[in-house]
Amino acid sequence: MTICAPLAARRAQAGQFVMLRVGEWGERFPLTIAGYDRESGTITVIFQPVGKSTALLAALNEGDSVTDLTGPLGKPSHLEGLKRVCVVGGGLGCAIAYPQAAELYRQGAEVHIIGGFRNKELIILEDEMRAVSSRLHICTDDGSNGHKGLVTDALKRQIEEGNAYDAVVAIGPLVMMKFVCLVTEPFNIRTYVSMNPIMIDGTGMCGGCRVTVGGAVKFACVDGPDFDGHEVDFDEAIRRSAAYREKEETARHGCGLFKGVTA
Numbered sequence: 001m002t003i004c005a006p007l008a009a010r011r012a013q014a015g016q017f018v019m020l021r022v023g024e025w026g027e028r029f030p031l032t033i034a035g036y037d038r039e040s041g042t043i044t045v046i047f048q049p050v051g052k053s054t055a056l057l058a059a060l061n062e063g064d065s066v067t068d069l070t071g072p073l074g075k076p077s078h079l080e081g082l083k084r085v086c087v088v089g090g091g092l093g094c095a096i097a098y099p100q101a102a103e104l105y106r107q108g109a110e111v112h113i114i115g116g117f118r119n120k121e122l123i124i125l126e127d128e129m130r131a132v133s134s135r136l137h138i139c140t141d142d143g144s145n146g147h148k149g150l151v152t153d154a155l156k157r158q159i160e161e162g163n164a165y166d167a168v169v170a171i172g173p174l175v176m177m178k179f180v181c182l183v184t185e186p187f188n189i190r191t192y193v194s195m196n197p198i199m200i201d202g203t204g205m206c207g208g209c210r211v212t213v214g215g216a217v218k219f220a221c222v223d224g225p226d227f228d229g230h231e232v233d234f235d236e237a238i239r240r241s242a243a244y245r246e247k248e249e250t251a252r253h254g255c256g257l258f259k260g261v262t263a
Contacts, residue, residue, distance in 0.1 A: 001046075001047070001057070001060075002043070002044050003042060003043055003044075003045065003066065003069065004041060005018070005041065005042065005043050005069050005071075006041030008033070008036075008043050008069065008071045009036045009037060009038050009040075009041045009042055009043050010038055010041070011072055012033045012071070012072045013072065013076035013077070013103075014077050014079065014099045014100050014102070014103040015032075015074065015075070015076050015077030015096075015099070015194065015225065015226055016032075016071065016073060016074045016075075016076055017030045017031060017033060017071060017072070017073055017074050017225065018030070018033060018043065018045070018070060018071030018072060018073065019069070019070045019071060019073060019199070019201070019202040020045075020053075020057065020066050020068065021067045021068040021069075022053060022056040022057050022060070022066055022067055023056060023067055024067065026053060026056060026067060027052075027053050028068070028199075028200060028201065028202065029053045029054070029199070030073075030196065030199045030202055030221075031045040031046075031047055032045070032046075032095060032096040032099075032194075032196075033045065033071065033072060033099070034046045034095045034096070034098060034099055035099060045095075046092065046095035046124065047092070070202060070203075071202075073202045073203070073221060073222075074221060074224060074225050075222075075223070075224065075225075077100055077103070077169075077192070077226050078226070079100065079103055079104050079107065079109075080107065081166075082107075082109050082166045082167050083109055083110065083166050084109065084110040084112075084163070084164065084165050084166055085104050085109050085110070085111055085112070085165060085166060085167050085168070085169060086111075086112045086113070086114065086155060086158060086163070086165050086167075086168045086169070087100055087101040087104070087111060087112070087113045087114070087133075087169045087171075088113075088114045088115075088116075088151050088155055088168060088170040088171070088172070088176075088180055089113070089114070089116070089129075089151075089171050089172055090115075090116045090151060090170075090173050091116065091118070091122065091172055091173065092124075092172075093171040093172030093173070093194075094115050094117075094124055094125050094129065094172075095124065095125065096171045096194055097113070097115075097129075097169065097171045097172075098125050098128055098129055100169050100171070101113055101129065101132050101133060101169075102128075102132045104132075105132035110134055111132060111134060112136075112137075112158065112163065112165075113129045113133040113136045113137070114137050114138075114139070114151045114154045114155055114158075115129060115136070115138045115139070115151070116139050116141075116151035116154075116172070116176070117138070117139075117141070117145075118140065118141045119140050119141065119142050119144045119145075120140055120144040121144075123138060123140075123145065135158075137154050137158075139151065139153075139154055151172075151176065151180065152176075152180055152182075152183050155168070155180060155183055155184075156183050159183070159184075159187055159189070165189050166189075166190070167189065167190040167191065168180065168184050168189050168190070168191045168192070169191075169192045169193075169194075170191060170193050171193065171194045174234055174237055174238045174241060175238065177193045177229060177232075177234065178234035178235075178238075180193075180229070181230055181234075184229075190228070191228070191230060192226050192228065192229060193226070193227055193228075193229035193232060194224070194225045194226055195220045195224050195225050195226075195227055195232065195237065196220070197209045197211055197220050197237060197240060197241060198240065198243065198244065199220070199221055201221075203221065203222065204219045204221055204222035207219065209221045211224070211227070211232060211233070211236075211237050212232070212233035212236050212237075213227045213228065213232050214228070214231040
């Protein structure tokens with residue numbers, strides 16, 4: 001979705017996000033800035049309608065408006081000086097991984113991209129990722145695109161083939177990022193992950209997005225969202241991410257919680 005947001009587009013950088021709200025009684029939720037055009041004053045977000053709020057966003061038509069948009073938020077990704085990088089994206093994480101890969105490519109780095117999806121129907125941004133990488137490998141859980149496997153297996157294979165990466169950037173489900181870090185740690189490869197925990201305001205005031213990094217509490221919305229993956233307590237983050245699963249299911253299937261919300 002392309003959104004006219006001149007102030008956000010003017011300052012947006014790779015790795016940052018916006019907070020959106022749809023409808024007077026809608027909740028605030030974060031989406032990564034997948035692209036921006038400073039000249040036209042627009043930003044691009046990529047999302048999957050899996051809950052009530054994203055369903056409301058998906059129901060908007062061309063010319064409609066979101067109720068609120070705040071951003072860019074979070075710290076931009078620090079990608080300067082990297083010469084050879086492998087960017088690993090899992091599912092919709094590729095929507096976040098792509099702008100990071102594009103920025104690395106713009107800076108002259110050699111970029112390899114590994115993308116993982118459940119099946120070939122869910123593959124996104126294939127042409128865009130190919131345009132900003134010298135090596136692109138897309139695999140699916142069911143092998144429906146002809147390449148069955150996990151991103152971690154593909155990453156380990158590329159490292160063992162002799163690719164000396166300055167860094168690995170991993171973005172996707174928490175479990176995926178955890179196991180990417182377990183692959184890179186024995187090789188002492190710097191690994192950056194993008195954390196997207198529960199967020200409420202996106203400005204550091206609520207504390208809902210706290211994650212433990214290097215034994216210290218950090219707030220993903222203002223200290224991140226990028227962190228050293230080898231220092232993230234993924235087990236804690238995974239437990240916290242499930243805290244509202246029951247309420248999310250209730251909202252998704254239509255209770256009175258969002259009564260009066262319209263697109």
